[in-house]
Amino acid sequence: MEPFTTHTGVGVPLRRSNVDTDQIIPAVYLKRVTRTGFEDGLFAAWRGDEQFILNQEPYRAGSVLVAGPDFGTGSSREHAVWALLNYGFRVVLSARFADIFRGNAGKQGLVAAQCEQSDIELLWKILEAEPGTEVTVDLIEKTVRAKDFTAPFFVDDYTRRRLLEGLDDIALTLRHEAAVTEFEQARPKWKPVTTPL
Amino acid sequence: MVRAMAKTLAEKVWDQHVVRRGDGAEPDLLYIDLHLIHEVTSPQAFDGLRLAGRPVRRPDLTIATEDHNVPTTGIDLPIADPVSRKQVETLRRNCAEFGVRLHPMGDVEQGIVHVVGPQLGLTQPGMTVVCGDSHTSTHGAFGALAFGIGTSEVEHVLATQTLSLRPFKTMAITVNGELRHGVTAKDVILAVIARIGTGGGQGYVLEYRGSAIEALSMEARMTVCNMSIEAGARAGMIAPDDTTFEYLKGRPHAPDGADWDAAVAAWRELRTDDDAVFDEEVVIDADSLVPFVTWGTNPGQGLPLTASVPDPADIADENERIAAEKALTYMGLAPGTPLRDIHVDTVFLGSCTNGRIEDLRAAAAVIRGHHVADNVRMLVVPGSMRVRAQAESEGLDKVFLAAGAEWRQAGCSMCLGMNPDQLAPGERSASTSNRNFEGRQGKGGRTHLVSPLVAAATAVRGTLSTPDDLN
Numbered sequence: 001m002e003p004f005t006t007h008t009g010v011g012v013p014l015r016r017s018n019v020d021t022d023q024i025i026p027a028v029y030l031k032r033v034t035r036t037g038f039e040d041g042l043f044a045a046w047r048g049d050e051q052f053i054l055n056q057e058p059y060r061a062g063s064v065l066v067a068g069p070d071f072g073t074g075s076s077r078e079h080a081v082w083a084l085l086n087y088g089f090r091v092v093l094s095a096r097f098a099d100i101f102r103g104n105a106g107k108q109g110l111v112a113a114q115c116e117q118s119d120i121e122l123l124w125k126i127l128e129a130e131p132g133t134e135v136t137v138d139l140i141e142k143t144v145r146a147k148d149f150t151a152p153f154f155v156d157d158y159t160r161r162r163l164l165e166g167l168d169d170i171a172l173t174l175r176h177e178a179a180v181t182e183f184e185q186a187r188p189k190w191k192p193v194t195t196p197l
Numbered sequence: 198m199v200r201a202m203a204k205t206l207a208e209k210v211w212d213q214h215v216v217r218r219g220d221g222a223e224p225d226l227l228y229i230d231l232h233l234i235h236e237v238t239s240p241q242a243f244d245g246l247r248l249a250g251r252p253v254r255r256p257d258l259t260i261a262t263e264d265h266n267v268p269t270t271g272i273d274l275p276i277a278d279p280v281s282r283k284q285v286e287t288l289r290r291n292c293a294e295f296g297v298r299l300h301p302m303g304d305v306e307q308g309i310v311h312v313v314g315p316q317l318g319l320t321q322p323g324m325t326v327v328c329g330d331s332h333t334s335t336h337g338a339f340g341a342l343a344f345g346i347g348t349s350e351v352e353h354v355l356a357t358q359t360l361s362l363r364p365f366k367t368m369a370i371t372v373n374g375e376l377r378h379g380v381t382a383k384d385v386i387l388a389v390i391a392r393i394g395t396g397g398g399q400g401y402v403l404e405y406r407g408s409a410i411e412a413l414s415m416e417a418r419m420t421v422c423n424m425s426i427e428a429g430a431r432a433g434m435i436a437p438d439d440t441t442f443e444y445l446k447g448r449p450h451a452p453d454g455a456d457w458d459a460a461v462a463a464w465r466e467l468r469t470d471d472d473a474v475f476d477e478e479v480v481i482d483a484d485s486l487v488p489f490v491t492w493g494t495n496p497g498q499g500l501p502l503t504a505s506v507p508d509p510a511d512i513a514d515e516n517e518r519i520a521a522e523k524a525l526t527y528m529g530l531a532p533g534t535p536l537r538d539i540h541v542d543t544v545f546l547g548s549c550t551n552g553r554i555e556d557l558r559a560a561a562a563v564i565r566g567h568h569v570a571d572n573v574r575m576l577v578v579p580g581s582m583r584v585r586a587q588a589e590s591e592g593l594d595k596v597f598l599a600a601g602a603e604w605r606q607a608g609c610s611m612c613l614g615m616n617p618d619q620l621a622p623g624e625r626s627a628s629t630s631n632r633n634f635e636g637r638q639g640k641g642g643r644t645h646l647v648s649p650l651v652a653a654a655t656a657v658r659g660t661l662s663t664p665d666d667l668n
Contacts, residue, residue, distance in 0.1 A: 016519075017516045017517075017519075018495045020495065020634045022613075022636060023634065027613045027614045027615040028614055030615065032280070033240035033287045034244075045640060045641075069396065073395055074331065074426075074634060075613075076347055077238065078238065078329075078349060097399075098399065099399055099400060099429070099431050100345055100346070104347035117516075157222065158363075169353055170352065172361070173226065176226060177357075179216050180226075180357065190456035190460045192318070192319050192321060192452075193257040194259060194260040195257050197449055
């Protein structure tokens with residue numbers, strides 16, 4: 001995973017709540033066996049509409065998505081995160097994220113930054129008043145800036161540290177392998193195994 | 198976090214699986230007892246293992262099945278869609294290479310991953326169960342801590358049999374009283390979601406309790422826990438009791454002999470302590486519940502079937518109002534229309550929510566002696582090949598076929614648009630599945646979530662109906 005410290009890019013106002021992962025990427029795009037190439041599936045149903053925000057210049061080149069509350073609900077598909085990253089997004093701002101989406105984002109280097117809804121609304125106004133406005137997301141300071149507007153955002157400290165350092169989760173856990181082995185030896189023997197009978 | 202001595206069920210299961218306690222800056226490292234795999238969310242995880250030269254740590258705690266992509270007709274033929282076929286073949290290759298047990302299409306144990314685990318007796322009280330699928334919450338019906346994970350976490354569990362996690366908050370959903378005739382587990386959970394909202398459960402494990410929950414069968418409990426994710430929750434749980442133990446006893450992977458006694462003794466401890474404190478509590482009166490149906494495009498947009506399509510103008514919150522307006526436009530519904538007057542084109546009975554034997558029995562009892570309405574198609578899709586065989590041994594297939602419904606092979610089918618079973622643009626369904634998102638059942642498809650009883654009655658009348666409407 002690439003380390004993330006700060007990012008500046010075009011902000012995209014997405015005035016929708018409950019953007020579920022079926023909207024972020026419909027199931028029909030989930031059949032691939034790679035982690036790349038999902039950008040064509042991003043918001044696929046909505047992108048059929050010319051008025052959709054990502055079909056408009058200069059939002060098309062956006063990399064900071066500013067969305068309504070309850071972003072990423074529904075299916076656990078990590079493809080939703082891959083689709084956003086593959087398209088070019090580095091940050092999603094929302095007042096509330098679904099838990100699984102938030103976890104998936106943190107593991108892939110997409111910053112899921114939680115803001116007050118009132119700040120989201122102010123950002124929407126700025127980005128709509130002047131399309132193409134750049135938004136700076138500073139993970140060190142945990143602030144988002146656009147023009148002369150600044151607001152704090154929340155990312156939990158552990159995720160933030162891993163994002164800043166670009167750490168590999170599995171390698172981190174394998175440092176504790178002895179503890180895992182010890183735990184396994186103490187498990188009750190009646191716990192099931194999947195070995196065919 | 199320092200915990201008081203008294204613990205909730207979720208905290209007990211959590212604490213029993215902590216390999217290494219986080220020091221505040223780091224999360225806990227949690228051991229995973231059972232890892233369920235399917236073809237959609239695993240290929241990139243196996244690829245990651247291969248790239249890093251890592252094995253699957255515990256193939257004997259891992260099991261795979263093919264469900265999302267599989268067609269439900271002509272399963273003796275190769276999958277027609279080459280991309281679906283490749284994904285299924287990739288799972289087969291990965292399972293062979295890494296030594297993971299797999300139940301492929303056509304196998305007697307194949308089915309939806311959340312139907313297969315419980316019926317094999319692999320899902321047991323007090324376990325941690327994960328799968329790259331948000332409906333893993335289903336297994337919480339056994340008093341297991343079960344939750345969906347993303348592909349990075351699938352790879353993490355394959356490599357380490359653990360996950361790094363912070364403890365979830367706990368919420369009690371107490372359903373007191375007795376469910377009225379014709380009111381099902383599906384109506385309970387749809388009412389819960391309408392009450393707390395699609396984000397109300399975020400960060401929480403929900404524990405369903407109270408007399409109405411205790412009275413539910415295991416299959417009904419699975420329906421309730423299954424849709425915990427639709428309230429935004431990580432997991433849903435129900436304390437194990439004699440109903441749980443009776444369901445498990447004699448299943449292929451359940452303990453037996455002295456092991457059974459030891460297991461039951463441990464399982465009986467898995468109850469929330471009387472003086473334990475939940476972070477949040479919700480109380481629902483079972484007697485007040487009626488058959489529920491969704492009118493919009495998220496599972497929280499639901500109402501009693503006796504109600505009418507809401508008017509967005511009546512909704513005070515601006516975001517909610519805009520969401521309702523968008524939903525009604527997508528659904529092609531006018532405010533004020535009685536829900537009972539809504540015509541459907543398709544009825545889907547199946548999925549990990551309502552594709553178990555009891556669901557098929559309940560629907561068959563309603564539809565017996567009736568016929569599916571003109572211009573309506575009804576798909577009946579058992580959740581697993583075992584469920585299908587059981588239903589056929591009871592003659593349920595003949596009931597559905599005599600009524601003009603289609604009797605299919607096992608799989609996720611029309612719950613999600615990933616296999617040939619899909620809605621056409623503009624087509625409207627009454628569906629026993631779990632999500633009414635835009636395009637969920639096929640691009641442009643319109644979904645109303647219902648119970649198996651409402652599904653069967655709706656198939657007969659062609660409009661959203663309850664069994665009582667057939668008399």
